[in-house]
Amino acid sequence: MMQGIFQSVWAKHSLSRRLLVWLLPSLVLITVVEFSLSYRLAQQTIDEAYDRGLQSAVRALSLATRLDANGFSVEKPFQLLSYVQSNARGTVFFRVVTSDGLLEAGFTDLTFPWPSAPKNDEVLLAEGEYFDQHLRIAALRRELVAATAQSPAISVDLLVAEDLAPRQAYLEQFIWRTLLRDSILLVFTAVLLILIVKRSLSPLGRWSRLIRNRDSHDLTPLPINEALPLEARPLIESLNFHLDRGAQEQGQRRRFLDNASHQIRTPLAVLKTQIAWAKSQGSDLDAMAFLARFESQVDQASQHAAQMLQMARLESGQTLSPVAIAVLPLAQDVVVTLQALAQQRQIDLGLTCGADLDVSTRVWGDEGLIRQVFENLLDNAIRHGSAGGEATLSLTQAGETVLVAVENNGEQISDEVLAHLGERYYQADQASYWGSGLGLSIVAAILIQLGSRIKFEHPTSGGGLRAVFELNRVIEEEHNDVST
Structure with a gap:
């Protein structure tokens, strides 16, 4: 039911509205996907840029750390980190501590989640918390003294961290600018799309007005030119x-x-x-x-x-209620009725039946209409047959139908006339053809109501005409169901 209501409402929409209902949401979806991808790309780019600064800072701090004959020293760490902080536009923290704990400098509470076996001189990155500040930390472990048989190796851990607030603010600023840009482009594209759809469908409106304003009797073909899509x-x-x-x-x-x-x-x-x-x-x-x-x-x-x-x-389109009709007795009665006309025209009128068809064979239809079909076809066959010739009505059972054929051996009919026989309002130029008058048009119309079609063809014997059609045979089970 809901589907029927939806189809009814949808059918009332114009073609342009149908197109826009699909195109505009698709445009919004594409914009949302593009914005999401831009956000992820911007976040990745900003993180990579800031992380490269941290990596450079921790390596610079590593270069400023020495172990010589005078002992272990860190050369101007605060001056170095002050330069890093000016570039990062946020708070920068550092810590330098040796593995033996004899030397420690910087922010002693700053920690890093080291892996179990970090590589020497490899910069590692991680996020952490330091006094309610969310930090990005770069760490490097460098070996100062190699291990010997008498003493273990001595290494130094170097940590440089910065507050994530500046990069987050920069990301938000970038996102707002991107959102404003995409919104303007979305509105502009939507307006342009509406104009394009209206413009593209405008020829249909012109054609509609052209057809509506035509004279009711004007049946000339509509012109097809390059302006038509x-x-x-x-x-x-x-x-x-x-x-x-x-x-x-x-x-x-x-x-x-x-x-x-x-x-x-x-x-x-x-x-x-x-x-x-x-x-x-x-x-x-x-x-x-x-x-x-x-x-x-x-x-x-x-x-x-x-x-x-x-x-x-x-x-008039009146509906037909078919009943079971004994077709053979009806055909015999029609042939007997037309015998006088056949004798007057010197036509040998006959009826032939297939071996499997008898008086019990019935067809679905209306007795008066079927009689009129037989009479019209046989009357045409007699009147337009050659004197001394034949006119034959044949009945043959063919599966679930009864095949009916009426033929004579009169004048040869051209293929052009044969193609139009039975058409409504058609009349052949020569009065000797079966197509004269309304008889065959009535036959064709009756058979359409009976669910059949008439076919006109040349007889295999030569001249004349053969009319063939089928009537639905009554199957005994079907007849019992209808009777019940």
Whole structure:
């Protein structure tokens, strides 16, 4: 639930806001990481600089320490440490003590955590406390007299320490300066980033206004130029694709309306002519012939009107509740119904079934719609077939479906026309093609509602046309579940 709320809120944000929601926190994170790294680097650099001063001081103190014939001496230690203290800008402490304890100078309470076996003349560093002061201590142990069989070696320990407060103050000063610099850069970069995002997405706003201000009947493709970002081009190309498809469908609809109006006006004009002719005749035989022709024209006009109403119903989007239909008896009934038309057209109308299909085979659908599909396809096959030819309805069980095929051996149809058969508002230029009128468009629309698709192809025998589609077969277990 929370994820759905988050997605709903997120979907209301503009593209620029979405980008900034990701970019600005990332920029802040990068600044924080950079500041942390700068702090660590500054601390390391300052410690190394101050430690080098301490190391130099303890080595200078070591050079000032002598052992000669006159005894052990430390030359001007306070003058040396005063110079070190002036550079360190803090308090400096020192201590010099021999291993035999005979000589000690400096701050006697100053200690150092010596390791168990320090190397000779190696400077060691450590931190310690001296009267509540936190110190950094540099220590060096130098051997003065080597050990002999009669006496142990004599060494001197030299300690130089300084207060850590000055270096800490310097580090804090550096950090505050760095923080101020990074904050200014962060604000400047954030403002610049906002301007760049707004500027980069401004073409989308212009395109949005361009599309919104277009005339509702303008289906010309949108221009694609260098000002359009590469990322937005697939969107505009997709829009152009749909605009082109809409323009094609609009043209087909216009042609269909022209053809439909012609098909309706023609029977009405003929009726008016025949009525006028009938008025001028006086015999009953002439009147009977007129009525027969009148009935034919009325039937034709009624058929066109019924087809238009059927297409309107299919386009209304009404949902279909499928039921189990015995497909073979339905097909047999349709074939028997159309036998009279087939004989009139001198067409051999037949029905073939696969060996595994019988009267118990059922399919899911609506009986009236499936009947209309069979009737429309067979009616087209009969009317547009060659005299003395064949029109066949075949049913074959194929797994969980029933394969239905209707074919005739009429005139050869071109590939161009074949590709458009069944399209809504499409009418072939030649009246002999199956594509004349609304019949195949209605068939295609019905099959879509039944969850199927019709396919038109050339028969293997040569001329004519073959229409193929599938109907979902009723599995006995499924039917029992539905019935329950």
